[in-house]
């Protein structure tokens with residue numbers, strides 16, 4: 686399956702993640718040279734989980750992004766459409782509530798969650814703007830979205846070195862650790878095709894999110910975007926802009 690074919694087929698994406706589920710977390714640690722833990726800490730701080738807070742973690746995979754939210758006492762629903770990732774997540778973290786769900790057609794009522802979040806997932810969703818709209822729908826008015834995703838390094842030198850790493854080194858290292866080179870060729874290509882920080886911000890605004898802002902992590906290798914669902918008053922005015 687080429688990455689061009691993967692780009693058009695949600696079933697193929699789900700099967701690809703089914704295939705790497707068992708070695709997903711260990712491969713991540715190696716490929717990010719341990720930086721993934723730091724990125725996750727920053728995202729958790731931004732979400733600000735507290736007891737009783739209702740959080741939806743979409744494209745939660747094996748539950749690694751959901752765990753710190755659950756451990757802080759929040760009421761976390763982890764959702765992913767890969768049966769393999771969900772099964773691996775349930776095996777590793779039986780304490781988590783992990784469900785099979787598609788980000789573009791979420792099985793939750795309107796205005797259900799205080800925060801919806803997605804880490805390293807939105808880039809894999811075939812219709813990401815539809816997912817942003819679905820996330821808005823299930824978030825309560827005044828609630829927030831937090832997105833963590835690979836992005837565009839701001840410095841030319843870092844960008845060149847990073848591109849070389851993605852194209853040359855990453856698929857080889859992943860071939861050894863994940864025993865699956867194709868999935869990581871897809872990873873490199875999907876990162877290269879992903880919109881930069883301001884463009885993703887514009888997608889969020891177009892989906893209806895307000896107060897959109899982003900923060901670069903590790904020079905923009907990763908970016909964390911945030912936004913707020915507007916509160917519509919009885920007169921139809923929107924507040925919280």
Ligand SMILES: C[S@@+](CC[C@H](N)C(=O)[O-])C[C@H]1O[C@@H](n2cnc3c(N)ncnc32)[C@H](O)[C@@H]1O
Pocket residue numbers: 695698699702743744745746747748749750764765766767770786787788789803804805806809810811
């Ligand atoms: C790179 S993993 C990220 C997992 C986790 N959030 C993390 O931070 O480690 C991407 C996940 O996105 C999921 N995914 C891709 N498209 C999806 C969709 N349309 N709906 C739900 N999950 C999706 C894949 O199944 C995969 O588990």
